[in-house]
Amino acid sequence: MTDAPAFAPGARRALTHRVGSAELGAVAALLGTDDPALGVRAAATLVTRLLVTHFPGPGTRLLREEFRYPGRLAEGDMVEVSAAVTERLPDGRLRLACRVLRVGEMEPVLDGLAEVAPPDAPPGTETPFDTHPRRMLNALLARCAGRPAVPTAVVHPCDGRSLAGAMLAARHGLIAPVLVGPETRIRAAAETERLDLGGVEILSTPHSHASAEAAVRLAAERRVRALMKGSLHTDELMSAALSRAAGLRTERRVSHAFVMDAPLYPRLLVITDAAINIAPDLEAKADIVRNAITLANAIGIELPRIAILSAVETVTPKLASTLEAAALCKMADRGQIGGGILDGPLAFDNAVSEAAAKSKGIVSAVAGRADVLVVPDIESGNMLAKQLALLGGAETAGIVLGLHIPVALTSRSDDATSRLASAALLRLTARD
Template sequence: MAEQPRPRTTRHDKYERLIEATRSIPPVACAVVHPCDAASLTGAVEAAEQDIVVPTLVGPEAKIRAVAEVERLAIGHFRMVDVPHSHAAAAKAVELVREGQAQLLMKGSLHTDELMHAVVDKHCGLRTERRISHVFIMDVPTYPELLFITDAAINIFPDLETKADIARNVIDLHLGLGLGTPRVAILSAVETINPKIPSTIEAAALCKMAERGQIVGGHLDGPLALDNAISPEAARIKGIGGEVAGRAQVLLVPDLEAGNMLAKNLTFLAGADAAGIVLGARVPIILTSRADNVRTRLASCAVAPLYAHHLAQRQSVNA
């Protein structure tokens, strides 16, 4: 029997639900790092107008005001911290978080590596016991649920220990967004264990770690090839059962190259949108792209406060 086509969902409806969920929590203080171009400053203003975040603009004040004037953005009521350049902006924004003046970071017009250098600084950064990792939260028009892809931006060739933290981070995020227990597919080129393909061995090890309670909160399965991770018919043909096969909500990729290519394929060939967030630091970090549309930028901005609120509640319970 041929696989029935999945219903095409209304574009952005999944993101709209995330944005709507922020209405139930107060806006969160956010340090916006070097918002010196139209896209990054507009994203901060839009999120503030939606009462998602309360921005503090950290960067060269003259440059920020010049962008605001050209783009006709009202920023007079925002707090601004004047620093001379992007490197200083990253360091100052991290300092604001450490001082409790911000509960989020948002990347502006600086390179991700520059921001992350300040975040991971051993003495003045925002490290935790977890490895830092990135998640794309993708709205794919032909897929019925949000699709999380990790890690496609931070860890280049993660080892088993790092992949375990990548799994823990994305599971915590999925739960923190109120999306329930995630179905996590650990991807490789094939769905069988092959000693010549290391990612299949690591996938099997991660699943055993989940069985033994070393990774909790999600349903893990792997190795799975992409088709039998997201296609019920492909999983049926291959005889793969279980909670995850054919209906994964999270795709844990073998390495950054695979994840980056997968996310960009979905974006440019399948018309998907890709909100982005960095996890594993003391606070969530919002990553937006100059190519993002308004709804995707707002989705990125919505995910971080929702997750920050979840973390704060968890900390208060454990206190």
């Protein structure tokens, strides 16, 4: 059991957090209503996250909660989440006074008591506040269990988020990182984030462009088997990786795929391509589909249902995307694309809603139950993915496929959960 002084009466931990759509959307999905008055229940999730990630920390067992909800909670609210030890029982259990307050206000959103059994691990082993495991992350980590860490060049991790994400992935045994970038900046970011870089290889470079080139050379020399984007621009990294001289290209078109976990959808969704191919033609889309099938297989979907999206579900010469969708389906019928069930064109609602498909009279093995959404172009894909994330509360992970090695592409705004899930995709798609 943890030493008594660590959790003596009076010990307290407080963290600030901006409420996002993910917390509120999950509560709405669980309760079956988006009544704003019930969104306050998300405050209990924030308290739980504090208890199991920070104080007492990972391994904490939740025994009892008695909470009041005198306030309301809305997306964008900045709140302080706190827990303070009121009593330590002889058997080691802790009683904690818990509160959620809007920053600058006196009336609590939530207050009450929790009783927990603290972990055996010593203080200081807590994980970041925004890494509470969720459905997608749990599934990906479980699939990675028992696999060795994949040697990975982390390219230019010169800010706290990208470096912390890489080190979190290393602690989970997903990657064996080689940090490629200006060493002084990397170590400064580690000091700011209180990260221990002991035993981690650092390949120092003068700037981001050199970081991308050095990381690609490591991959070409097979010293690493995956790349992870740090704080440089995506085009810098991908330009280096796609260079013919780099030797990383294959016969397939390179494409990006998001794996998304939308709270109101019963399965994971692969959305492609929303980041690399601007206006792919039929040949490029065929490879985009093939890459998506490879990814779907890697995450455990043996025979993925693939919806080729357009604005309508009928083939019309006025919309090139409908013609290409029909051609892709015929290619699958002729064995030119294997390993998945294709249907299209399908509008978005028909692809993900069985009720919508039924109302249109669509009889299909894919409609309403899609595992993969193939978008017409980068604009529609990018907007769709961001809408699901920001308005639908979807958790996201991103991966680039079609090279000899996978590349994890994360946004600067991605939280640790998203970065960890992207690292899991690296582990699952990298060649052993």
